[in-house]
Amino acid sequence: MMPAGCFFFLLLLTGGKASDSEQQVPDDHERGNTSSLESTELRGNETGDKPKRSYKCNFQAVINYLKLIEDKPKYTMSRPVEDHSTATLIYVSMAIYAILDVRERDQTFVSYVWIWLNWYNEHISWNPSDFCGLEHITAPTEFLWMPDLTIKEMTEKDKIHPSPYLKINHDGVVEYRDDQVVVSTCKMHIFKFPFDTQTCSFSFKSVLYSDKEVQILFNPNSKELTEYSRKVIQTRYEWLFVSLTSENTTEDLYFINQTAIVYSITMKRRAILYVANFLLPVFFFLCLDLASLLISHRGGEKLSFKVTVLLAVTVMQLILNEILPASSHRIPLIATYCIGVFGMMLLSLMETIFVMYLMEKDFQDDETDGDQSLNEIHEDKLDKGNFHSCFRGIKKCVHCASANDASADETSVPKEGSSQLTEVSLALEKVSDELGEIDRKMIQLSSNKEEKSGYWTRMAKKIDKAFSIIYVISASMFLVILFSIWSIPYTD
Numbered sequence: 353m354m355p356a357g358c359f360f361f362l363l364l365l366t367g368g369k370a371s372d373s374e375q376q377v378p379d380d381h382e383r384g385n386t387s388s389l390e391s392t393e394l395r396g397n398e399t400g401d402k403p404k405r406s407y408k409c410n411f412q413a414v415i416n417y418l419k420l421i422e423d424k425p426k427y428t429m430s431r432p433v434e435d436h437s438t439a440t441l442i443y444v445s446m447a448i449y450a451i452l453d454v455r456e457r458d459q460t461f462v463s464y465v466w467i468w469l470n471w472y473n474e475h476i477s478w479n480p481s482d483f484c485g486l487e488h489i490t491a492p493t494e495f496l497w498m499p500d501l502t503i504k505e506m507t508e509k510d511k512i513h514p515s516p517y518l519k520i521n522h523d524g525v526v527e528y529r530d531d532q533v534v535v536s537t538c539k540m541h542i543f544k545f546p547f548d549t550q551t552c553s554f555s556f557k558s559v560l561y562s563d564k565e566v567q568i569l570f571n572p573n574s575k576e577l578t579e580y581s582r583k584v585i586q587t588r589y590e591w592l593f594v595s596l597t598s599e600n601t602t603e604d605l606y607f608i609n610q611t612a613i614v615y616s617i618t619m620k621r622r623a624i625l626y627v628a629n630f631l632l633p634v635f636f637f638l639c640l641d642l643a644s645l646l647i648s649h650r651g652g653e654k655l656s657f658k659v660t661v662l663l664a665v666t667v668m669q670l671i672l673n674e675i676l677p678a679s680s681h682r683i684p685l686i687a688t689y690c691i692g693v694f695g696m697m698l699l700s701l702m703e704t705i706f707v708m709y710l711m712e713k714d715f716q717d718d719e720t721d722g723d724q725s726l727n728e729i730h731e732d733k734l735d736k737g738n739f740h741s742c743f744r745g746i747k748k749c750v751h752c753a754s755a756n757d758a759s760a761d762e763t764s765v766p767k768e769g770s771s772q773l774t775e776v777s778l779a780l781e782k783v784s785d786e787l788g789e790i791d792r793k794m795i796q797l798s799s800n801k802e803e804k805s806g807y808w809t810r811m812a813k814k815i816d817k818a819f820s821i822i823y824v825i826s827a828s829m830f831l832v833i834l835f836s837i838w839s840i841p842y843t844d
Contacts, residue, residue, distance in 0.1 A: 409484035411491075417483075418476060420495045427496050431565065432473035442499050443470040443569045444556045446615045447580055448596060450587040452533070454540075454550065454619075457677045460507065461538035461552040463617070466584070469499060469528040476524045488521045496526060499566065504555040504612070505536035543682050545675075546626035547838055549594070550619055555601075557612040563602065570598045570613045577615075591619040631686070634668055634693055637661050638827060641697045645820045649708050649812070658701045665694050685838055692830050696823065703819045707812045714808030 420427060431440045450464040473496065480487045493516055510532045519527040538552035558566045571577060574597040581596045595618045603610050641661050647654040669690050676684055 411489040414478060414483055414486060414489050417478060427475060432475050432497050434474050439565055439567045440471055441567050441569055444613050445571055447584055448617055449584055451589045451591050453589060456540050456542055459537060459540050459677060460535060462535050464533050467530045471499060471526055473524045473526050476520060478522050480522050488519055490517050491520055492516055493518050500559045501556050502559050503534060504557055506534055507537055508535035542676060542684050544838055545684050545686050546621055546623040548621055552617050554615045555612045557610050562608045563611040568611045568613045570600060572598060590622050592622060594618040594620055634665060634690060637665050638693050641700055649711055655704055658704055662697050662701060685834060689834055696827055700823060707816050710808045710812035714806035
């Protein structure tokens with residue numbers, strides 16, 4: 353099926369040059385004498401039967417009439433114009449049939465396209481009524497001049513053989529269709545990958561002829577081109593076909609102006625697979641790292657957990673490196689996303705190591721202080737034991753003196769020293785009670801010191817609390833800003 357723009361082109365070509373098919377038909381001396389064909393090829397009988405006219409109703413009759421084989425150099429060696437100053441008009445139309453592959457790393461676009469070429473051959477015309485109403489024929493491409501159009505962005509030659517035939521209309525319009533697998537260069541804008549929209553172009557231009565010799569026409573109705581491509585497209589790979597637009601440009605190549613027709617294919621990536629297989633797992637790893645803030649610092653479970661999560665994000669970065677091209681002039685947002693998450697998790701890991709170091713430092717100080725306290729308590733106990741044993745000895749001596757005084761009282765005169773010893777005994781008992789009270793208070797203070805956290809532990813807890821708040825706020829702001837940039841249309 354030919355696009356509607358081709359019919360407009362046919363009317364354009366035939367309007368000024370072939371308005372009347374009979375006027376375009378050359379005489380018998382130019383094209384050949386049809387009466388001689390009738391006499392030699394159309395056989396009748398001598399009894400008056402009508403001659404058989406089947407010969408004039410097939411393609412071979414038209415080919416012989418046009419002398420495509422006899423005058424092959426005339427039809428193939430130069431542009432099909434009577435005057436060399438006349439430009440050859442070539443109409444180019446295209447439709448996208450399949451999007452086969454988009455290689456971001458190689459910056460290439462692989463597609464299957466339908467291409468229509470139409471041009472006017474001034475050497476060809478015939479009257480359909482002379483050939484049983486035959487308005488067009490099909491002939492091999494080697495019999496006629498072919499435009500030397502090429503796709504400028506094509507990097508690999510199509511392995512499929514081109515169509516070997518073309519269609520020749522009675523008014524001189526030649527139609528040719530060529531379906532190709534085109535491997536072309538395409539500048540990929542991967543800044544918003546995987547929420548990106550790519551535009552790849554096909555530039556049709558002549559290899560040799562200037563715009564004074566060959567002028568390329570196209571269908572400017574982008575809506576019609578888009579609707580037709582959406583109708584015929586079959587395979588889209590991971591892309592959604594958006595539009596097919598066309599425009600013409602003029603290129604100056606070695607001081608020769610050439611007309612080029614640019615067909616631009618716009619497509620949008622289906623990001624659901626990348627969201628499910630890449631973005632969400634990295635986000636879940638970040639959530640696990642945030643949840644690890646609730647794990648106690650005692651032991652090494654928190655540290656090993658954070659290291660495991662960090663290694664998982666590193667594996668995701670290696671996978672991303674295989675997808676994105678190295679020639680990108682801007683860091684893609686998805687790379688920023690991975691680097692940001694990796695950096696925040698790395699800072700969290702370093703903070704955990706620092707906090708555990710402070711707590712370990714406090715634990716080591718407590719062990720040193722504990723050893724010194726045990727030695728002091730042991731020495732105090734020894735001193736107190738000596739003091740109490742001395743006190744018991746003095747008290748025993750006082751009791752002995754009191755007993756001796758009592759026996760002396762029974763026999764003789766009382767002594768003044770006995771009263772003094774009694775007073776000393778009472779004073780020593782009072783001092784002993786006070787020392788016992790001080791001992792109990794010291795034991796209570798020592799137990800309170802053991803229950804109370806050390807200085808470095810308190811500092812570590814304060815640092816961990818402050819970092820946790822800053823970490824949660826920073827991660828939230830980072831994700832909000834990143835996804836808001838993702839939603840803004842990309843401008844190169």
